[in-house]
Amino acid sequence: xxxxxxxxxKRRVEKAESRITATLYRSGMLEPGNxxxxxxxxxxxxxxxxxxxxxxxxxxALADSGIVQLEFATIRIVAEMPxxxxxxxxxxxxxxxxxASLVTDLLERxxxxxxxxxxxxxxxxxxxxxxxxxxTFETLLPKIREANARILSPLPPRDQTLFLDLxxxxxxxxxxxxxxxAGRRKRGSDLG
Amino acid sequence: xxxxxxxxxKRRVEKAESRITATLYRSGMLEPGNxxxxxxxxxxxxxxxxxxxxxxxxxxALADSGIVQLEFATIRIVAEMPxxxxxxxxxxxxxxxxxASLVTDLLERxxxxxxxxxxxxxxxxxxxxxxxxxxTFETLLPKIREANARILSPLPPRDQTLFLDLxxxxxxxxxxxxxxxAGRRKRGSDLG
DNA sequence: TATTGTTATACTCTATAACTATA
DNA sequence: TATAGTTATAGAGTATAACAATA
Numbered sequence: 001x002x003x004x005x006x007x008x009x010k011r012r013v014e015k016a017e018s019r020i021t022a023t024l025y026r027s028g029m030l031e032p033g034n035x036x037x038x039x040x041x042x043x044x045x046x047x048x049x050x051x052x053x054x055x056x057x058x059x060x061a062l063a064d065s066g067i068v069q070l071e072f073a074t075i076r077i078v079a080e081m082p083x084x085x086x087x088x089x090x091x092x093x094x095x096x097x098x099x100a101s102l103v104t105d106l107l108e109r110x111x112x113x114x115x116x117x118x119x120x121x122x123x124x125x126x127x128x129x130x131x132x133x134x135x136t137f138e139t140l141l142p143k144i145r146e147a148n149a150r151i152l153s154p155l156p157p158r159d160q161t162l163f164l165d166l167x168x169x170x171x172x173x174x175x176x177x178x179x180x181x182a183g184r185r186k187r188g189s190d191l192g
Numbered sequence: 193x194x195x196x197x198x199x200x201x202k203r204r205v206e207k208a209e210s211r212i213t214a215t216l217y218r219s220g221m222l223e224p225g226n227x228x229x230x231x232x233x234x235x236x237x238x239x240x241x242x243x244x245x246x247x248x249x250x251x252x253a254l255a256d257s258g259i260v261q262l263e264f265a266t267i268r269i270v271a272e273m274p275x276x277x278x279x280x281x282x283x284x285x286x287x288x289x290x291x292a293s294l295v296t297d298l299l300e301r302x303x304x305x306x307x308x309x310x311x312x313x314x315x316x317x318x319x320x321x322x323x324x325x326x327x328t329f330e331t332l333l334p335k336i337r338e339a340n341a342r343i344l345s346p347l348p349p350r351d352q353t354l355f356l357d358l359x360x361x362x363x364x365x366x367x368x369x370x371x372x373x374a375g376r377r378k379r380g381s382d383l384g
Numbered sequence: 385t386a387t388t389g390t391t392a393t394a395c396t397c398t399a400t401a402a403c404t405a406t407a
Numbered sequence: 408t409a410t411a412g413t414t415a416t417a418g419a420g421t422a423t424a425a426c427a428a429t430a
Contacts, residue, residue, distance in 0.1 A: 039360055043343045044246040044336075045265060046359045049286055051243040053366040054236040056374035068377050070397095073237060087411060093237075094244055099398060101413055123406045123411040144236075151235040154365020159358055166347060166355040167238045168231055173346020174245040180398080182248035262420090279388060291421060293390055315388040315429045372421080376396060 043170075054151055061147040065140055066110070070095070072140060074103050078113055078127045079137045085124045086115075096180050112136055235362075246343055253339040257332055258302070262287070264332060266295050270305055270319045271329045277316040278307075288372050304328055 058069045073093050078084060090100035107113045112133035118124040152160040250261045265285050270276060282292035299305045304325035310316040344352040
């Protein structure tokens with residue numbers, strides 16, 4: 001069915017969509033400003049836009065707290081799973097262990113988390129929130145909840161649930177590809 | 193209704209979800225490897241993961257072409273809208289005009305696009321694909337289509353359409369927040 | 385004065401890799 | 408030998424800001 005009628009029809013639709021965008025553009029119907037721009041119906045560019053939106057709203061929610069998205073994600077994981085090891089934290093968030101070391105180090109210096117040696121495996125460090133860390137988490141959590149709610153707010157509640165269901169299934173189904181660091185240019189290959 | 197029964201119930205559910213994750217964790221049922229990790233049901237972390245996945249698959253699709261995701265996005269826009277001005281390109285992709293200048297400059301040096309002065313407004317530059325640019329686009333497009341298809345592949349076709357519909361509505365509904373550059377730490381505020 | 389685009393500079397983020405300590 | 412974590416270095420990406428040309 002790879003080159004069957006369905007695939008052909010799909011390609012025709014894709015081509016037509018491109019033509020529509022291009023025609024709208026040439027006719028002068030596309031004005032500046034993001035709102036008027038027809039979005040491509042492909043997951044990758046849409047994912048990039050959604051990530052941009054989330055970063056924006058999170059930045060707003062976390063403004064003046066001195067905490068950024070990655071740090072909040074760390075705090076949340078440690079709040080939910082006190083005693084978690086760093087390597088497992090890295091796995092949960094989707095960062096590598098170097099980055100996990102950097103972010104936990106920063107949070108420790110801010111007095112928000114505490115690292116203790118795991119007695120069962122003295123290589124590992126277990127993470128706990130300090131009193132200050134718990135307070136910070138509890139202060140920020142409502143703002144983060146609101147930010148997440150705002151992201152979903154263009155959809156009615158029923159569709160919000162549906163969207164999250166689909167999104168979870170997509171991310172889970174692609175977990176093999178969800179590794180940090182992919183997608184960037186290789187060293188020394190950007191011309192001069 | 194802000195603090196009504198619905199909101200209370202929602203908060204109870206959120207709390208319960210956290211507890212489930214934490215309990216699973218403490219019981220040792222969470223093994224390393226992304227596949228086994230329960231994902232948070234919040235848009236922001238899921239969006240980050242999805243973006244990671246897209247970057248990964250696009251990097252694979254574009255490997256050895258010397259083109260990265262942003263460059264391909266630019267090529268696609270110019271292919272669909274020949275003669276587009278740079279500022280409009282920036283708007284479409286969601287980058288600022290400095291970055292648009294850099295990426296178009298790079299693509300021009302690679303011989304893939306051509307910049308011409310707009311005679312109607314001599315400040316503006318209109319973008320066109322060169323013959324080589326068209327060839328590159330046509331070579332890469334099937335691979336990109338396949339990458340986008342793979343991203344959606346965990347869902348049955350009906351749900352793929354549904355997901356894209358919902359995603360477009362979310363991104364459109366939040367377009368006011370989709371500006372480049374948000375979400376990063378402010379200058380000189382990362383401690384030492 | 386506002387807008388389009390260019391360029392230099394600087395900064396954030398994070399990958400790479402070499403290292404220590406422990407298993 | 409393998410794994411958890413740390414640290415230094417460096418490179419990719421892009422924000423900031425000053426600038427020129429045009430409107």
